[in-house]
Amino acid sequence: MTKPYSDALRSAFDNAVPSYDGLRRQLIPHFDAFYGTALDLLEESVGAGGFRCVDLGVGTGLLSEMILARFPGAQVEGVDMAPKMLDAARARLAVYGARVRLSVADYAAAPLPAPLDAVVSALSIHHLDDEAKRRLFQRIHDALRPGGVFVNADQSLGATQDVEDAYQRRWEADVRRSGIADDDFAAAKRRAALDRSATFADQIAWLEAAGFRYADIGWKRHRFTVFYARR
Template sequence: MSVTDVFDAVAGTYDEARRRLVPCFDAFYGAAVEVAVPPLRAALAAGRTPDVLDLGAGTGLLSLLLSAAVPGARLTLVDGAPSMLAVAAGHLAARGVSHHTVHADLADPLPEGRYDAVVSALAIHHLDDDGKRGLYRRAADALAPGGVFVNAEQVAGPTPALERRYDEVWMARIAELGSDAEEIAASRGRMRYDRPATVADQCRWLGEAGLVDVDCFFKEWRFAVFGGRRPPE
């Protein structure tokens, strides 16, 4: 079974456990929105519609938050799991948000266009490191001048000891928030497809892709938000 098959199978219930399985949910997603918003508002101020590309959009959690923060943004959502995209489209349509969905793998060419923000949440860690680097280059190329790339991601610990500690803290936190044995087992099953990289490596790859002002803007154990900006022309 592929990673897209795994997530397609849980599309209808995926969002129910997000706040338990991502213990820092509000700060994590909130930081991603804060990084992405400035060029979107700048586009509105310049009299044009801001364009957002959401990679591995899943059920559209990040796109929904961005559309609430910047009403009028136009969103393109890419995901390999059609059932997840259908859930996302339903949520966005119910809120009257302009959007377009693209059924594609993250290794595929990105939709044509120039985007004020290219964003992703909890998706790119399913690619191997070469796949991540290739996607970061394509994402940087897809940005309009001054646009931002932001990745809200699950990351690897920089040492085996820290990786173990990340997992210990995560297990303790999700148990405190009410995850039961069945939910934890299901999450562990999906995590077999994870291939996370460290923040340091990924920030370096973003710089190599041509982005500037690259930084990690938020980090709580295995959950991090990092990104960079395409230089203005």
């Protein structure tokens, strides 16, 4: 990730902190199914016992909070490059005490602790270019214990420009129906201009090339896609 791009990304998300959580359900159509599928896939792999998990691009701690609440034995390490996002995550997750650790880092380059039972991410990895995605998938595979799982609730690019254009129209229509304020929607679209999404087929192929025993799609609606890969 080049410095100008990472600086722009960090600034965009730090500036979004005050309204970020309040807009999640408006900006993510079928919010409950999207995040709920990620949690269900995690449970199928790790069960209800204790496990060690890293949340890449933890943001304000939304997904980490869901994991910590649902799985009493979970220990989560959240990583993000946006300091103000992490400040919000610290406030949100303070109640979980020693079960959570947060650190400022660019996970595209920072080492992952190993061995891990699970790696998760939500709406973050699509900011990496294709080569960085491939390298990250390899590093995630290598950091997981045998049987460990990678669950990525993210976005995927349309297979053709026509499909991508349809994704955009459908997303905008869904968000408009939510009643979002015009300035909030405009800010979200400015952040979306920083996206570097890849097709779901390419991402499945990269996960398989990284050595995962299998990779699949657990849920998909237009560009919103929940990926699932097992070592």
